[in-house]
Amino acid sequence: MNFHEVRFPASLSFGSIGGPERHTDVVTLANGFEERNTPWRHSRRRYDAGVAMRSLDDIETLIAFFEARQGQIYGFRWKDWTDYKSCGARAEVGYDDQVIAVGDDVTSDFQLVKQYRSGQQVYERPITKPVAGTVRVGLGGDEQQEGVHYEVEADTGMIRFVHPPNEGVEITAGFEFDVPVRFDIDRIQTSLASFQAGDAPNVPIVEVRV
Incomplete structure (x- = not known):
């Protein structure tokens, strides 16, 4: 590329x-x-x-x-x-801005996404160029620590967990992106x-x- x-x-x-x-x-x-x-x-x-x-x-x-x-x-x-940003224009990025996936006990890699809602309709946009140092990630409502619990690929927008999130656990993220x-x-x-x-x-x- x-x-x-x-x-x-x-x-x-x-x-x-x-x-x-x-x-x-x-x-x-x-x-x-x-x-x-x-x-x-x-x-x-x-x-x-x-x-x-x-x-x-x-x-x-x-x-x-x-x-x-x-x-x-x-x-x-x-x-x-x-x-x-993953949040509103006037808000600060938070680890629970976007729900990007749900754990299944197997998958460790997840793509960053941003959702656009209007009524009942939702468009999910892949985010492939997050800004390094701005990504925050949460599991089940608890913020995780980059370098300890997960890594971020800034050139692809992939989040890679050290251990696959447990089944049914909501995976959230907040970030700035290009x-x-x-x-x-x-x-x-x-x-x-x-x-x-x-x-x-x-x-x-x-x-x-x-």
Whole structure:
């Protein structure tokens, strides 16, 4: 996988625009009803980093980062300031933020996930790029200690317990996370005149599957 475990400067992603994207096939039947299907199980996020550029120093940093990733070749981490924690935007990360699984006496490895609820519907999003040092884990309502009870793979989002959790025990976690992305363009066009006139460069960013 062509991926660099480096984060796009968070100060530059702050102020960017973007969010989740779905792919839906809509077929209108002869009777006027619709059939809707999607080949995607998970949404894909898109952003525009260009609107967050505020100075020529920002442009210089952007170009250096772009060149180091060789355009679209290498993916990288992106902080989505509107959705980067397992808890609410104004809350602090807690070990019981998300229920990620239930123990079965056999399984030791569990994927971090974040649940999005609306009414009775729940979407479970895999979290593959947690921020190192922010992950907290609980078993049956008791917080566990990293390095003693479990380990975290920061590049995959897997939690590995030293001993498989007992059957029926609820496994919870809290964390901050990044989005795995790449540049969705192979060239960046900037000019001093247009930037001073308030025209930001177009720098599309797209989520990648890892």
